[in-house]
Amino acid sequence: MAYLPQKPFVPGHLEVKKAFMLYKSQICEALNYFPEVEQLLSLRFDQLSGGQQRLIETIMVISSPSSFIILDEPFSNVMPLHIETVKAWLSVLKRSKGILVTDHYYRDVLTISDYIYLLNMDGRTIKLTEPIKQLKDFGYTN
Numbered sequence: 001m002a003y004l005p006q007k008p009f010v011p012g013h014l015e016v017k018k019a020f021m022l023y024k025s026q027i028c029e030a031l032n033y034f035p036e037v038e039q040l041l042s043l044r045f046d047q048l049s050g051g052q053q054r055l056i057e058t059i060m061v062i063s064s065p066s067s068f069i070i071l072d073e074p075f076s077n078v079m080p081l082h083i084e085t086v087k088a089w090l091s092v093l094k095r096s097k098g099i100l101v102t103d104h105y106y107r108d109v110l111t112i113s114d115y116i117y118l119l120n121m122d123g124r125t126i127k128l129t130e131p132i133k134q135l136k137d138f139g140y141t142n
Contacts, residue, residue, distance in 0.1 A: 002066035006073050008053055012046030016056055019045070025063040033089050034059060034082070051077050055086075062089060068098035075105040087112050106135060 002023075010019050020027050020041075031038055037059065045053055054077045061069055075083045083105075090099060090112050102119075103109050110116065116128040118138060128134045135141045 001068045002061045002064040004061040004071045010045045017041040023060045025060040030059045030063045033085050070100045073103045075103050075108050
């Protein structure tokens with residue numbers, strides 16, 4: 001299992017290529033979706049922008065050999081173009097990996113999910129069968 005926490009987890013002094021290696025992530029697979037990452041491989045994480053760091057960490061988890069991944073807010077601080085690519089990649093990967101995504105960008109989550117659950121403030125987990133309507137009914141959206 002691999003986990004993408006909400007907060008950054010790769011130390012700033014670590015080189016991107018080394019982080020991929022330590023996480024056993026597949027650089028070749030990542031470059032198929034994000035060819036621009038090749039330019040970043042020799043940089044340290046503290047040389048990347050916040051959005052680049054988030055994208056690289058997300059890519060590392062997605063391309064890890066784990067059969068189940070948990071992604072906590074993978075779309076936060078990521079460029080819209082990259083969000084679409086991450087979603088496309090996850091749509092392919094969900095055939096061979098278990099994937100759990102939590103994110104406030106619910107529309108992005110809805111487009112890639114097979115099942116939607118709402119975790120409410122009372123600690124209840126509610127399976128949504130009509131997500132857009134139910135999110136509004138529960139007061140999550142307007």
